[in-house]
Amino acid sequence: MRQITVISGKGGTGKTVITASFAVLARGKVMADCDVDASDLHLLLHPRIKETHQFKGGMKAILNEERCTGCGECIEACRFDAIREEKGQGSESQGTVIIDPIACEGCQVCALVCPFDAIRMEENVSGEWYISESKYGPIVHAKLGIAEENSGKLVSAVRKNAREIGQKNGLELVIVDGPPGIGCPVIASITGVDLVVIVTEPTFSAISDLKRVLGLTQHFQIQSVVLINKCDINLENTKKIENFCGEENIEVVGKLPFDNAFTQAMVQGKTIIEYGGSGLVEEIENLWERISTKLRK
Amino acid sequence: MIISIASGKGGTGKTTVATNLALFLSGEKSQDVRFLDCDVEEPNAHIFLKPQIEKSRSVSLPIPDVDQKRCTFCGECARVCAYNAIVVLKKEVLTFPELCHGCGGCSLLCPENAISEKKRGIGVLEEGKAGLIKFVQARLNIGEPMATPVIRAVKKTIRGDVITIIDVPPGTSCPVIESISRSDFCLLVTEPTPFGLHDLKLAVELLEKLEIKHGVLINRAGIGDDKVRDYCEKEGVPIMAQIPYDREISVLYSRGIPMWSIGEPYREVFRQLWELIESQVNVDR
Numbered sequence: 001m002r003q004i005t006v007i008s009g010k011g012g013t014g015k016t017v018i019t020a021s022f023a024v025l026a027r028g029k030v031m032a033d034c035d036v037d038a039s040d041l042h043l044l045l046h047p048r049i050k051e052t053h054q055f056k057g058g059m060k061a062i063l064n065e066e067r068c069t070g071c072g073e074c075i076e077a078c079r080f081d082a083i084r085e086e087k088g089q090g091s092e093s094q095g096t097v098i099i100d101p102i103a104c105e106g107c108q109v110c111a112l113v114c115p116f117d118a119i120r121m122e123e124n125v126s127g128e129w130y131i132s133e134s135k136y137g138p139i140v141h142a143k144l145g146i147a148e149e150n151s152g153k154l155v156s157a158v159r160k161n162a163r164e165i166g167q168k169n170g171l172e173l174v175i176v177d178g179p180p181g182i183g184c185p186v187i188a189s190i191t192g193v194d195l196v197v198i199v200t201e202p203t204f205s206a207i208s209d210l211k212r213v214l215g216l217t218q219h220f221q222i223q224s225v226v227l228i229n230k231c232d233i234n235l236e237n238t239k240k241i242e243n244f245c246g247e248e249n250i251e252v253v254g255k256l257p258f259d260n261a262f263t264q265a266m267v268q269g270k271t272i273i274e275y276g277g278s279g280l281v282e283e284i285e286n287l288w289e290r291i292s293t294k295l296r297k
Numbered sequence: 298m299i300i301s302i303a304s305g306k307g308g309t310g311k312t313t314v315a316t317n318l319a320l321f322l323s324g325e326k327s328q329d330v331r332f333l334d335c336d337v338e339e340p341n342a343h344i345f346l347k348p349q350i351e352k353s354r355s356v357s358l359p360i361p362d363v364d365q366k367r368c369t370f371c372g373e374c375a376r377v378c379a380y381n382a383i384v385v386l387k388k389e390v391l392t393f394p395e396l397c398h399g400c401g402g403c404s405l406l407c408p409e410n411a412i413s414e415k416k417r418g419i420g421v422l423e424e425g426k427a428g429l430i431k432f433v434q435a436r437l438n439i440g441e442p443m444a445t446p447v448i449r450a451v452k453k454t455i456r457g458d459v460i461t462i463i464d465v466p467p468g469t470s471c472p473v474i475e476s477i478s479r480s481d482f483c484l485l486v487t488e489p490t491p492f493g494l495h496d497l498k499l500a501v502e503l504l505e506k507l508e509i510k511h512g513v514l515i516n517r518a519g520i521g522d523d524k525v526r527d528y529c530e531k532e533g534v535p536i537m538a539q540i541p542y543d544r545e546i547s548v549l550y551s552r553g554i555p556m557w558s559i560g561e562p563y564r565e566v567f568r569q570l571w572e573l574i575e576s577q578v579n580v581d582r
Contacts, residue, residue, distance in 0.1 A: 008307075009339050010307065010308060010339055010341075011306060011307010011308040011309075011467040012306065012307045012308010012309060013308060016492065036470075037305070037468035037469045037470040037473075037499070038305045038306055038307075038467065038468055038469060038495075038496040038499060040306070040491075040492045040495055040496065043491050043492060043495055058379075059379060077401070077405065079399065079400055079401055080400075102474060102506075102507070105398055105400065106379055107379050107380075107398060107400035107402055108377065108379045108402065109377070109400050109401065109402040109405065109406075112377055112402065112406055113405070113406075121379075144469070144470055146469070146499070146502045146503050146506050147469075147474055147503055147506050147507065148470065149470055149471040149474075151468075151470045151471070152442060179468065180307040180308075180338075180339070180466075180467050180468070181338035181339055181444070181466060181467070181468075181472075182338045182339065182437065182439060183338045183437060183441070183442055183443065183444040183472065184442035184443060184444075185470075186338075187440075187442050201551075202551055203550055203551035203552075204341075204344045204551065204552060204553040205312065205341040205344055205550075205553075208339070208341060208344065209339040209341070212338075212339060212439060213339075215439040216439050216440060219439055219440040220440070233547055233548060233551050234548060234551035234552065237551055237552075260520070263490055263520050263521055266490050266491055266492060266521070267490065267491060267521050267522050269491065
């Protein structure tokens with residue numbers, strides 16, 4: 001089984017729209033939406049959820065107020081400013097210790113240093129992940145809980161389950177829609193894949209982000225290709241990207257024009273392949289053909 | 298006053314709005330402004346503000362340094378580490394720096410006092426000036442997973458006396474929370490499309506949970522549908538401004554030129570936006 005991840009560094013370059021087109025065109029595949037903080041693939045592929053699973057992504061400190069004497073050892077030991085003391089009313093009354101669950105990193109140091117055994121660590125449900133069925137095959141996706149962390153681990157859970165479904169059903173390919181950036185969820189989305197497609201656009205911002213994200217795929221020694229979206233917004237910058245990729249020995253696997261059809265298709269909840277229009281479909285079909293040939297090698 | 302500019306979805310125009318707002322406050326209102334680029338994974342505000350960088354320093358995390366001579370291989374450090382960043386073998390202790398969150402548990406709790414801490418660089422912080430704007434940005438080192446400690450370092454440069462504008466990374470998880478925490482107001486930049494709306498809803502939920510006042514700026518108005526507007530009206534989320542789609546803005550953006558330099562009608566957008574932000578900040582919830 002082969003795995004391909006679509007990322008971009010910069011957000012909003014068209015990752016998800018492109019991934020959804022690949023989902024329509026590819027045969028024998030399972031999709032994994034790894035942009036778990038803002039997943040949008042389902043808005044185009046309309047999966048029906050078959051299974052919902054809780055995701056336990058870490059620990060949180062919980063205070064037992066009856067045992068707490070307000071000694072402050074935990075406040076001293078916490079490096080994440082997650083524990084504070086709220087002063088009581090009047091000079092005689094005792095303050096109360098408050099643990100901020102959002103700032104808590106789950107390191108358990110507070111629980112270990114507390115002389116009164118007043119803090120325990122509890123496994124934290126930080127999101128859900130789903131196994132769904134769409135017209136174009138199975139899709140594994142997730143929703144990180146509001147203000148929760150550990151999105152890298154949730155990404156790994158999504159990918160692991162997508163691979164398992166692929167293996168069980170004898171599928172050839174996992175298509176991963178990755179998150180923006182270069183940090184932990186991105187690293188979790190690309191490690192061990194056969195090919196990364198980096199979607200960029202000819203703007204100074206996107207070029208700067210492309211260089212950093214390409215640095216990341218090179219760091220992990222993952223084969224990558226570049227797709228220039230909205231290439232006619234600035235032809236001079238498109239040329240710059242092509243030259244840069246030439247120097248770095250990275251293939252520019254395709255260029256797509258700016259076209260309002262992408263937005264119109266999205267408004268109708270359709271992939272661009274289903275929506276059709278103005279030669280774009282053929283261009284994307286050719287693009288996918290080149291990428292899938294590369295994947296088969 | 299701390300104003301953060303965020304969005305669930307990437308590429309909606311956060312950096313555009315943040316940099317232009319800073320240019321307006323500094324250039325037209327003669328306000329002292331500090332600009333923080335908290336998108337340490339992909340910082341881009343420098344492209345538009347073109348700051349002169351005056352200072353640069355490494356951002357580091359404290360990681361364990363085990364004195365193998367003192368160590369009795371008791372395994373306590375591995376037991377207390379919540380991140381599996383330290384493993385104790387029969388005659389050796391292995392550390393995995395990229396898993397370490399720098400909580401200090403192992404060095405604090407080692408019964409033999411065999412663990413001290415050393416610094417591991419995970420990013421670079423830069424400070425400078427863009428005209429009269431005080432500018433701060435940081436870059437996460439490539440290959441490093443944890444953006445949050447680097448963002449925390451950027452936020453430590455905040456001083457109370459001036460207006461602080463924060464350019465926030467996309468998404469809704471830990472780097473975003475670190476970036477927007479303690480803001481007096483958070484402006485959510487979105488676009489009128491299904492993706493824009495879906496990710497806006499997540500961002501609004503986050504801000505409600507964090508109890509931070511917020512409003513919406515609709516960018517590229519006219520490209521999609523009216524559902525963002527309908528949602529805001531129904532949920533009582535104030536629409537602070539809208540910027541129509543204009544290919545000229547995109548073309549200038551592609552060359553790193555802020556729309557402020559086009560002049561009107563865009564300058565007026567930021568004048569009115571600021572008036573609304575000020576009135577929202579001063580309203581008690």
